[in-house]
Amino acid sequence: MATITLKSEQLNLPEKIAKRLKGKELELLETKEGILLKPVGNAIKRARGFLKGSRFTSERYLKLKKEEKALEK
Numbered sequence: 196m197a198t199i200t201l202k203s204e205q206l207n208l209p210e211k212i213a214k215r216l217k218g219k220e221l222e223l224l225e226t227k228e229g230i231l232l233k234p235v236g237n238a239i240k241r242a243r244g245f246l247k248g249s250r251f252t253s254e255r256y257l258k259l260k261k262e263e264k265a266l267e268k
Contacts, residue, residue: 206232 224231
């Protein structure tokens with residue numbers, strides 16, 4: 196299915212919806228039911244901090260990668 200990304204200001208939306216979406220990019224998806232307007236979020240910003248509190252650090256990650264490499268030899 197084709198997708199198009201637009202700024203919310205490029206659409207003529209009801210005032211209540213336009214205020215909520217002001218300044219955001221929207222993705223238009225064609226579905227069986229019709230057109231779906233989906234706000235596009237920055238994946239990096241959304242993923243930031245998702246491991247917080249899990250005790251998984253970059254140091255631990257590097258240690259695991261070194262161990263993996265040693266096993267491959």
